[in-house]
Amino acid sequence: MxxxxxxxxxxLPLSLALFAQTKPKTAAVKPGxxxxxxxxxxxxxKNCLSCHAVDGGGIPHMNPPLVETSYVSxxxxxxxxxxxNGFPKNVPIDDETYxxxxxxxxxxxxxxxxxxxxxxxxxxxNKASAIKVAEVKAVRATNKK
Amino acid sequence: MKxxxxxxxxxxxxxxxxxxxxxxPGVNADADNAGLKLPAGFGALKVAETASQAxxxxxxxxxxxxxxxxxxxxxxxxxxxHEGANGKATVTGGFSNYGGTGIYLKDGYLYASSNRExxxxxxxxxxxxxxxxxxxxxxxxxxxxxxxxTKSIVLDNVGNIYVNIGAYSNSCQEVDRATGSMGIKxxxxxxxxxxxxxxxxxxxxxxYGDGVRYATGIRNxxxxxxxxxxxxxxxxxxxxxxxxxxxxxxxxxxxxxxLPAECMYALKKGDNAGWPYxxxxxxxxxxxxAPEYGGDGKxxxxxxxxxxxxxxPGHLAPNGLLFYTxxxxxxxxxxGAFIAFHGSWNRAPxxxxxxxxxxxxxxxxxxxxxxxxxxDNFSGSPAKTAAGAGRGPTHADHRPCGxxxxxxxxxxxxxxxxxxxxxxxxxx
Numbered sequence: 194m195x196x197x198x199x200x201x202x203x204x205l206p207l208s209l210a211l212f213a214q215t216k217p218k219t220a221a222v223k224p225g226x227x228x229x230x231x232x233x234x235x236x237x238x239k240n241c242l243s244c245h246a247v248d249g250g251g252i253p254h255m256n257p258p259l260v261e262t263s264y265v266s267x268x269x270x271x272x273x274x275x276x277x278n279g280f281p282k283n284v285p286i287d288d289e290t291y292x293x294x295x296x297x298x299x300x301x302x303x304x305x306x307x308x309x310x311x312x313x314x315x316x317x318x319n320k321a322s323a324i325k326v327a328e329v330k331a332v333r334a335t336n337k338k
Numbered sequence: 339m340k341x342x343x344x345x346x347x348x349x350x351x352x353x354x355x356x357x358x359x360x361x362x363p364g365v366n367a368d369a370d371n372a373g374l375k376l377p378a379g380f381g382a383l384k385v386a387e388t389a390s391q392a393x394x395x396x397x398x399x400x401x402x403x404x405x406x407x408x409x410x411x412x413x414x415x416x417x418x419x420h421e422g423a424n425g426k427a428t429v430t431g432g433f434s435n436y437g438g439t440g441i442y443l444k445d446g447y448l449y450a451s452s453n454r455e456x457x458x459x460x461x462x463x464x465x466x467x468x469x470x471x472x473x474x475x476x477x478x479x480x481x482x483x484x485x486x487x488t489k490s491i492v493l494d495n496v497g498n499i500y501v502n503i504g505a506y507s508n509s510c511q512e513v514d515r516a517t518g519s520m521g522i523k524x525x526x527x528x529x530x531x532x533x534x535x536x537x538x539x540x541x542x543x544x545x546y547g548d549g550v551r552y553a554t555g556i557r558n559x560x561x562x563x564x565x566x567x568x569x570x571x572x573x574x575x576x577x578x579x580x581x582x583x584x585x586x587x588x589x590x591x592x593x594x595x596x597l598p599a600e601c602m603y604a605l606k607k608g609d610n611a612g613w614p615y616x617x618x619x620x621x622x623x624x625x626x627x628a629p630e631y632g633g634d635g636k637x638x639x640x641x642x643x644x645x646x647x648x649x650x651p652g653h654l655a656p657n658g659l660l661f662y663t664x665x666x667x668x669x670x671x672x673x674g675a676f677i678a679f680h681g682s683w684n685r686a687p688x689x690x691x692x693x694x695x696x697x698x699x700x701x702x703x704x705x706x707x708x709x710x711x712x713x714d715n716f717s718g719s720p721a722k723t724a725a726g727a728g729r730g731p732t733h734a735d736h737r738p739c740g741x742x743x744x745x746x747x748x749x750x751x752x753x754x755x756x757x758x759x760x761x762x763x764x765x766x
Contacts (some may be wrong), residue, residue, distance in 0.1 A: 238687070242686055242687060243580065243582075243583050243684065243686045243687070244683075246683075246686060246726075246728050246729075247686065247687065248728065248729070248730075248732075250728040250729030250730060250733070251728070251729065252683040252726075252727055252728065253727055253728075253729075253755070254408070255683060256683070258729050260729070279513075279516070281484065281514060282484065283484040283487075292484055292485040292486070292487060293484070293485050293508075293515070294484055294485065294507075294508075294514040294515055295515070296513055296514060296515040296516035296517070296519070297513065297516060300517070
């Protein structure tokens with residue numbers, strides 16, 4: 194009996210490992226990230242959707258799109274700062290200008306900001322990495338008002 | 339020889355008679371009416387597709403079209419087109435190195451605005467610009483913020499030019515568009531923006547000190563026109579955004595999509611339309627205190643604020659206003675107003691709306707009766723209208739912006755999304 198258990202114990206991790214190797218790559222989102230994306234969608238719907246649109250496409254010349262832009266998929270610190278401080282300036286984003294000011298959203302918790310940015314960076318065709326609560330916390334701690 | 343003439347003469351007469359029976363040669367509607375939905379008897383053609391951000395336009399009696407572009411295309415901020423006999427136009431040139439919205443032709447000059455200045459160009463007897471590279475700068479140093487930066491222009495009949503200077507803010511909050519942020523007391527924006535300024539049309543290098551704040555408390559205007567019957571300035575205000583986003587406990591998303599009204603104002607010197615302290619609720623027909631200034635969505639505004647002469651649903655974005663004085667359209671259109679509604683973005687998550695040209699009937703120089711949709715389907719389909727302006731083919735294809743009347747009474751409409759120029763004709 195003990196022998197069989199030991200055998201199973203040996204085989205099981207092996208077969209799991211084999212199974213994991215054949216799993217399609219699209220299912221590579223870690224369970225923690227999937228949950229963050231799900232929470233982030235709720236935060237997005239409440240705080241971001243009215244300007245950036247349900248598909249993240251924004252509004253031409255008014256509110257920038259959240260797809261195919263270095264602001265979203267690039268530097269995490271810059272992106273976290275946009276949420277904390279808003280974006281009240283008319284500077285070109287990828288060679289296009291957008292007239293509406295974005296208000297600061299510093300009232301969102303570190304968790305909410307991590308979730309919503311993880312959602313945005315992993316949705317609408319974006320494939321950027323998740324943002325962790327600790328990263329938001331660190332940026333907020335050194336954020337200049 | 340004589341014999342031949344005898345025989346030819348009757349043939350010639352018959353030929354002329356046949357020719358007259360045919361429809362007038364020249365301008366015909368496109369088979370699909372340029373994709374537009376129009377009232378019975380009307381047709382439309384695409385005059386040109388310019389792939390530019392075509393804002394306001396002027397059509398001359400000689401068949402030239404001047405189009406002001408929001409951003410210069412190949413270095414030209416004003417496109418010049420010339421119409422062929424079939425109504426289709428080709429780009430024949432362009433000038434001005436600045437983007438902008440306003441353009442107006444009057445008394446031998448073409449006027450055009452950047453987002454900070456107004457220029458004028460002398461035209462010849464054929465309304466062709468004589469010296470496109472050397473305009474006279476008549477107004478300079480106007481405020482331009484991040485938002486509502488465009489300047490629209492119109493002239494009266496006694497040598498004044500009116501310029502919209504939009505408020506560089508949604509509702510004069512301490513932090514623009516921030517949830518719960520209250521309004522700045524004695525909104526400081528109003529000293530140099532949020533209104534209509536009057537300047538002299540023929541004086542160079544005027545700035546604020548030379549002009550008159552003609553009317554204040556007007557958040558932003560893109561569509562405006564001089565009503566010749568009333569001899570009065572009419573403007574279309576873009577109402578404030580985001581009642582729900584900013585005060586979620588006071589307004590539902592649905593209320594925020596419908597309110598406040600897009601207002602038509604008939605202005606007199608010294609008028610105050612009340613922004614940012616109030617907004618107009620077109621459902622209850624009341625002036626309501628803005629939530630940023632102590633309102634609760636119900637409290638009525640007190641103060642010397644004018645009423646709109648007409649009010650339209652929220653966020654439709656009136657970008658063009660034109661009083662129709664032509665003879666081509668049926669009698670009911672004469673002296674009424676056409677309004678180009680650019681289409682909403684600020685109704686999400688509710689469906690977007692607009693993307694059409696409205697007709698507002700007038701009687702004795704005042705709006706009379708209900709407005710009606712005149713030209714629809716610029717977006718391409720009801721689903722694209724509901725999706726609104728956005729990215730990709732599921733969103734609105736075209737966005738109506740500027741309006742102009744042709745010499746024959748046709749109505750011209752620009753689209754600042756793809757640069758299509760439409761011409762609407764009455765076929766009889």
